[in-house]
Amino acid sequence: MGKKKTAFVCSECGAEFARWQGQCSECKAWNTVTEFRVPSVKSPPRSSAMAGYAGMVDAKVQTLDEVNLESLPRFSTGFKEFDRVLGGGVVPGSAILIGGSPGAGKSTVLLQTMCLLAESMNTLYVTGEESLQQVAMRAHRLGLPTNKLKTLAETNVETICQLALQEKPSIMVIDSIQVMHMSDVQSAPGSVSQVRESAAYLTRFAKQNQVAIIMVGHVTKDGSLAGPKVLEHCIDCSILLEGSSDSRFRTLRGNKNRFGAVNELGVFAMTGQGLKEVSNPSAIFLNRGEEQTPGSLVMVIWEGTRPLLVEVQALVDYSQLANPRRVTVGLEQNRLAMLLAVLHRHGGLQVSDQDVFVNVVGGVKVSETSADLALITALVSSFKNFSLDRQLVVFGEVGLGGEIRPVPSGQERLREAAKHGFKRAIVPNANKPKELIEGMEVIGVNSLSEALDALF
Incomplete structure (x- = not known):
């Protein structure tokens, strides 16, 4: 048994250090450096490594005008306000992170979206915080069609991706990234290392298989997304669902978007049948x-x-x-x-x-x-x-x-x-x-x- 390697990572900026320190020397934040164990990776033999390089000869260098854009058409979520924030719809193979305070309506709007999309494409809703019975009860309470949406209750990222390869969904929801874990990362779910590695694994899976993945993220008490800052760097789109508990209106704001404008705003109204989009927010x-x-x-x-x-x-x-x-x-x-x-x-x-x-x-x-x-x-x-x-x-x-x-x-x-x-x-x-x-x-x-x- 070799000695397990440990690293210290800042949860704000993602900087790594050899030992623990009270203040991050990169972003100057206090008490953000936490320890995590680095999974041991065996180096492949030299012959297999060279074989890997030999198998990459099919790749070629292209100019931007040679890239085929017609193979990645956007598809609508069913909500015009949601599409506006995303830049015109969901891009296949994109990784989207949606955050918000507890009770803002993150799971509700995603369940509504997935039930609508399930009528025309293959979808998968993965829940790690609720049981399938709780998800089904919410869907019936909102009056949503439930006969075509595929659901899964699982928190292991490798298992989720293996099942997704079999089901071949066009879009998949992970609720939430803070409860997901990987087997080879020796730390608790929600820690810096687990969130970091789980998000990176899901993002790679989305790019390689052209599956749009929407991840739900928790927020801290000051309203920012919880977890390491690299979580927001590796995903393609970061949006935040805002709204106070005493207001029936919710605003969906884009903070980062590789496929559209940032600071785009979508307005929803919370009703007994879920979130309803407001087409004329000025009114x-x-x-x-x-x-x-x-x-x-x-x-x-x-x-x-x-x-x-x-x-x-x-x-x-x-x-x-x-x-x-x-x-x-x-x-x-x-x-x-x-x-x-x-x-x-x-x-x-x-x-x-x-x-x-x-x-x-x-x-x-x-x-x-x-x-x-x-x-x-x-x-x-x-x-x-x-x-x-x-x-x-x-x-x-x-x-x-x-x-x-x-x-x-x-x-x-x-x-x-x-x-x-x-x-x-x-x-x-x-x-x-x-x-x-x-x-x-x-x-x-x-x-x-x-x-x-x-x-x-």
Whole structure:
């Protein structure tokens, strides 16, 4: 018996070390280096190794225009919102990782998808966290067709792939990657080494056999995918299903996609019959009250390849504290602090003694800078207790010098706003369309003072 080799791997970046250390020297993360045993691999004889090289003479070098793309057509999942996030559908041989908090609906949406796909192709649903009876009970509760979907309760990756070779499915679901294990890896399921090796084995199986594999991944308490960072590097597409427990809406967001755009957004509604796709998400985020209140405004953000209308609300109130509060929900707090400084310097509005609360309605998380002008407008509206026009829409980036910078896809944003009945828009002057949009007045501004004069 030879001595078993051990290695120490960082669960954040995947860096390997000869011994344990408290801080990873690559990504500077603390307490992320864990130990795992390296499986012993016998080196083949020299003659067999040379024979392996001799068997590779059939491979040839090709230019990209010689590669046949028609042999890998995408196929639809049955959900247009799911296809949008994937870049137009599922690519055969791709490895997809879907994560989300417990109860978000990962298993539900995948079971719905697999039951729909089973009507037209060979599918396999592998569950390692639930029994087959539990999966069947959920399918019957959702009213899904169950006569063609093949299921398997197994956690050994080698056994799953052997059975998949016999069944020859076109798409396979692994629920979840954290409970899978390999026989030659001497560690518990869910550890860094097991997740790493299991995901790599499944990805190789998907590429070699042209089987699309969807793996379910758990998330940590801060919302990131659990397991080693190399898990996200080896797969082709990483998507995250988000949604709070008190909201009936779920958002499917693409974080990585080798076959489409990243940051693409799909919206679903949780119902008694499972997840239902929302074809017009702007309508649900614009469910406003009858009376227009100060500090409320509609902005147009860009998610992936489409515009989205959401409402931003701001509340500015006198503070009794020595350090007034700055609270944001759906927006970056540091961005708010910067915009308040710009508002003071170039807008002449002092809010250092005011509590500032900002909320994006519907649980949407806004990360792009096109919300700057709308946020400042909502803050001024709340501070002055002045209600804005219900048919007004605002977007634009605000620079530190008080200038209003253009944002991408301005024409598409305005058309989306006009489609929902908005009559007036305040936008950067560079985004002002050359041709008039029917039924909408578009005002272009170059500075923050111009914008505030046009609004107030």
